[in-house]
Amino acid sequence: MRSSIAWSDQDSITVRGLDLTRDIIGEMTPTELMLFLLKGKKVEDAERRMLDALLVTLAEHGMTPSVIAARMTILGSPEALQAAVAAGLLGAGSVYLGTTEQATLMLQEALNGQSASAADPLSEIAVRVVGSYRERRQKIPGIGHPIHTGGDPRTLKLFALADELGFSGSYIALMQAVAAEASARLGRPMPINAAGAVGAIAAEMGLDGRIVRGIGIVARCIGLLGHLQEEILDPIATEVWELVEDTIEYPPGARSGTRDERRP
Amino acid sequence: MRSSIAWSDQDSITVRGLDLTRDIIGEMTPTELMLFLLKGKKVEDAERRMLDALLVTLAEHGMTPSVIAARMTILGSPEALQAAVAAGLLGAGSVYLGTTEQATLMLQEALNGQSASAADPLSEIAVRVVGSYRERRQKIPGIGHPIHTGGDPRTLKLFALADELGFSGSYIALMQAVAAEASARLGRPMPINAAGAVGAIAAEMGLDGRIVRGIGIVARCIGLLGHLQEEILDPIATEVWELVEDTIEYPPGARSGTRDERRP
Amino acid sequence: MRSSIAWSDQDSITVRGLDLTRDIIGEMTPTELMLFLLKGKKVEDAERRMLDALLVTLAEHGMTPSVIAARMTILGSPEALQAAVAAGLLGAGSVYLGTTEQATLMLQEALNGQSASAADPLSEIAVRVVGSYRERRQKIPGIGHPIHTGGDPRTLKLFALADELGFSGSYIALMQAVAAEASARLGRPMPINAAGAVGAIAAEMGLDGRIVRGIGIVARCIGLLGHLQEEILDPIATEVWELVEDTIEYPPGARSGTRDERRP
């Protein structure tokens, strides 16, 4: 029963060998600390800038289901901000943020620590990857976008930054080959979306695929605070509730016009 | 470091001294088990019927904020039903379900194990209770209703049942005196609402006020399952999301008509 | 955007067509309401008794990870009982309570609305089921027990009750055939455990497999309240924390004996 992350005695808290007060407060940013905790060694500036970009990409997308859940929760529990944040995070499953993780795992399994080679080029690996998802009738994680068929602008920006910072390698190349193969197989554009870009870059950064969903969780946590502060200062949750309750159709005869009188 | 609730060995699980397989499965209802866990002794039939009534009162009220939060959550995490239920429970704070608990605590503190007496009748105690809330400018828990100024029908039914089952005593009488005093002081009807009725009856049943919110939590858990099953079979969460996102007004110039094209 | 579960007007709350005050409070138990919400029709007494038994089976198993999580949470948030319950529910995933759901889905998919027949007897279906799990190297849900190799006593009790109440049919028979086939294939006893029994009986009751995990969630909710009340009255969470923190081994040289002075 061992743990190597942090411990404390009468005088100090030690985090992976560093003294919290002397070496971390005022010396590291939260992103650097996050990488330090996950990788166990001090990080390069390029790594910090790369993870900064991934985090801000996923933080705030407007009035999402996650935000609605958080605002509904603080309406009943104004004394428990953490409960509202938790409610907003709980939807970070397979459908949205989980796709970043699935993309990283897909790429890491496909390359399995190996590079592509003349004998087994990326295009061949991509054919196998796309084939295996189609066989299982599963969506390929990180591929496809309802609007940006020509390419998600966030992906282009993230990949340009990855190139600049030295994180452009086999994983991103494979992701691009997978997108190309999927587009060819399906006969319509299947660009890499933002989740796919985050997943591919996380693989380049050497992060364990099983923790990659955590990037979106930390990011969303930040975004939720902005919405919860607005909800405290200029609340809309009650109106959202009434809008939903009043728009839904109930079985025939369910309501008989007294509704308008109820909430004047 | 002691616990008296349950333990197990190679052959059996023991719950507060009873054998789970022999004495509980097929022998107790969940409500009886809940009371047995909270009170540490086997329950009378009247107690079980009373708690049954409190539980079903709080289980299902339609498209509440709690239900909306749960539906928003399962949209992103369909593989984690427990996360959607948890999101739906997290709003059970001071504003809605917490008022049951506050009502019980208010009554228990006011009577403090004593009965009213000729020297200190309930009407005097009620004057002190109402006065202390007004002094702190706090709402009196369990009192007041936006519509049912003549009396919440759920309260009438619950109090009739409490009377029938032998749970009509000083706590309910004090709650009624508090409602009368508050109505007189405010000059408008302040009936006992359903949360107030649950809180007063929980006090009559001898439940610890600090756990009374748990009645609503178990109840809501049951109600949420009905909604989550409907969401699985006949989903509306995406439409709710779009309805909210599209109805909100953003700052001037924020959107420029491309929205309708986006979700055709 | 429709919902058929509950709605309200100025005078009443209607739950699946019934009036909450008149038809449900004092008239239904929570278990009956749960079945009514899930099935949309009033339930037979046998169904209620069967679900009662499933619920109490899963409610309370002692100092489980779920209970530890809930106790750790109320230590920091004593004002938010719902947060502690939610923390205790969040572990109800694939490893423990989720297996009930997986068992129901396995049986429902295998029989697919059909009965076994002379041409395709249950024993053959069981061979295919066991084979498909072994091929995918997955554990068969609801099968196997670390101690009760001769048969989990809770399973025996639940199946006896199912027989008495008229819920003993093809699903339970298939579960037994699967257990027999798995035992034969693996060369060691693979009895049906309590989760498997619950899953098979839920299938017999016609519940949708995707909501079956909810039985355990409601049950655990009840069990957690018992522990949280004990934690409020006779707390152990701080000692549990210190026990864990002090037992863990940190990297060499991590702590130097000042610990005992720290918490005298």
Add this chain to the structure above:
Amino acid sequence: MRSSIAWSDQDSITVRGLDLTRDIIGEMTPTELMLFLLKGKKVEDAERRMLDALLVTLAEHGMTPSVIAARMTILGSPEALQAAVAAGLLGAGSVYLGTTEQATLMLQEALNGQSASAADPLSEIAVRVVGSYRERRQKIPGIGHPIHTGGDPRTLKLFALADELGFSGSYIALMQAVAAEASARLGRPMPINAAGAVGAIAAEMGLDGRIVRGIGIVARCIGLLGHLQEEILDPIATEVWELVEDTIEYPPGARSGTRDERRP
């Protein structure tokens, strides 16, 4: 029903007036985005550095109750990382992280937008603050430490940094006056602890007290990911569970020695 945080159209996501792709990704750190969301305007470098320091101060303190809850949760729900993070956040209530918020609110209410003056010096305000807590028999938030009676080293570091970055003003001065007054009244050292330092600096930064708990929530989110990754790679949750279950004393006669055989 208005919101000013973020919105999107076919081509872009706009966050408080900035284009996510062009102005935020690669241009802001998460801390800058957090401040931008909370304050609605671009931040100075000093503000970013100050919030960076507050965040890393609260991120990681070893095997805390929050961490234990998260590890217990992932044991049952390995497929739902967000559920484990949420469980770890749910204890961020009044006892631990909530004290940062309470400290900010205490200071903001005491100064109420005014500075101290010759007629009403900080020492007098501190006397009133300490008096009002003692009258209500409540703990003063952010004051007192079980070990560092001479001064919490994290506080000293944070206040030095606040001084360097221009965030040393009336709120910190009042916090120090409150600590001095409390020490004098109680007759023993009551230093400002790390939560008190964070709360005072948050007040200096002009953050709304009702959202200050969010600093600790984001911070803890980062810390939890480190522990959850360790739990995935080198798990201890089962052993923690067994340690707790086996150390607890159950009622006399509760267990009879079969335990050791159960888990060999």
